Amino acid sequence: MRKIFAVLTIAMMLIGSNVTVADEPSRHATLYRNPECGCCEAYAEYLRKNGFSVTVKLTHSLPLIKRQHNVQRELEGCHTTLVGGYVVEGHVPVGTINRLLSERPAIRGISLPGMPEGSPGMSGPKREPFTIYEITDGSPRVYAVE
């Protein structure tokens, strides 16, 4: 099985064992991204500038990673980040992440769906407020607007 890419191993581990990431120190983030996506790397840099340590994991299997973390299709963004026991999907601004980590609600995580212009890591001007949704097993609810 050694020829199987690390990615599959990771995905299998995650998918196969219901791993939670609750033990992770809350200022450490693991960010899964496409190896050729510059915006996602820019987002990792944004997190670092805002006091997080970030481990970037390159993967071509983001759809599998998102599935493992129960990110519904309509809530998908580009990269997927794990921090403080939560999944943070897409280009979520750090203020909302900090609120999540201090409030610690009983949800799986939060998402800024799509790749809106002007969001952290994305180019262009911010055209409208960002609506950040809760990732839960039910239908999406708004967690924050900023």
Place this chain on the structure above:
Amino acid sequence: MSIVDHAAWTRRGFLTGMGTAVLLAGLPGGTGPTAAATRDFRLRAGVSKTRLLPEPGAETEVWSYNGRVPGPALRVRQGERVRVAVANGLAEETTVHWHGLRLPNRMDGVPHLTQKPIAPGENFVYEFDAPDAGTFWYHPHQRSFEQVGRGLYGPLIVEEREPPAVDRDLTWVLDDWRLLPSAQISDDFGHFHDVSHSGRLGNIATINGRVPETFAVRAGERIRLRLINAANARIFGLEFAEHRPWIIAFDGQPVEPHEPEGGRIVLGPAMRVDIVLDMTGPPGGRFGVTDSFYRGMGYRLVEMVYADTALRPRPPDGPIALPSNPLAEPDIAGAKRHEIIFGGGMMGMMQGARVDGKWTDIRTMARQGLLWAINGVAAAGHVLEPLAALRRGSSHVLAMTNDTAWHHPIHLHGHSFRVLSRNGVPTRRREWQDTVLMNPRERVDIAFVADNPGDWMFHCHVLEHQAAGMTGVIRVA
């Protein structure tokens, strides 16, 4: 059966090994070595199970030709006529495209454009000549992002009338698969993330439908290795540790023998590269074949394992040059120039494109599954207004610009073209290709004689990009 067997088979053994499929395929009924013989084959597209993973991994349900992945190797001699009866055992329509073959338009296998798709339970007979010797392949052109992705493809080898002297003539059909821990194919075909980025890449790589273990070789032998990239989207960059492969053909067309730049053989999706691999290592030696295309994501594809006894003290001397194929030489000075711009995708800054003749903003496009465009048009389906209408017999340069942040292997049907330049720098060998890999933001000029009449697809062979708008038609009349 492990990959060792695949790789170690002599050509005779290879054919024997493929015997089941070839026999099922009803190999050449009574064809003798007469001139312009017709070679008959049968292919049946259907659902089957195959072993992609080594034991104890489970078998994987795939879509395949004649129950195997890859489908049977169709081998013919240059100049022969090929007749393939295709039966559709799938639950959806299909077609077969003979990738790289310069054949009559109505045999090109493009649904609606060149033929009515083959309905479930129906048949279609493809018949065409094989004018060029080389390494080609076949695959569906109907919903190819899923049909090819689930395993429908096979090699089509056209042998030279006088094949070069090698000890073994082997084919590696390369692919990758996105498997779940159950060893079944993840069914998220057409996932937005894949479509908008680099296409669907998998998490395991296979050679000839198996995750390979070892590749058995002998010191002193000379191998012709035909590499075919059948993946939807993965680009392979192969390095043979401490060995010096020579490239002798791209996309079935001979090229001046040369060592690849940096020792790495790069194959975009749908591309083929023929190499001569001289086994210069010692008996008992072991050397890795690695794929290092994506930075930081390299892995070892397979290990070359030398037998304990040598075949001969050292491989034969001198490179192998293949005889050229009968391609028409484009008149560059007199060629008409066409600007082609590929746009879209993430980080592409494309605001929108024309969809069905109407300008459509990118958000609306995305909701329709369209994210890419050629010359500002995001095409849906196969029957399209031509990007260019070319007078039959005239020479043309396509000046192509990749205005995106992503790689695109660009394929023209029905013709081979010379790759003239990259970013304005002339290529050293002006290689003939039918699929040229464009790097992000790169400009590539290609030239060809429009000598094959019909409406021909011209598209990105990242199959998710093709389905999401990066497709067009070039008319030759």
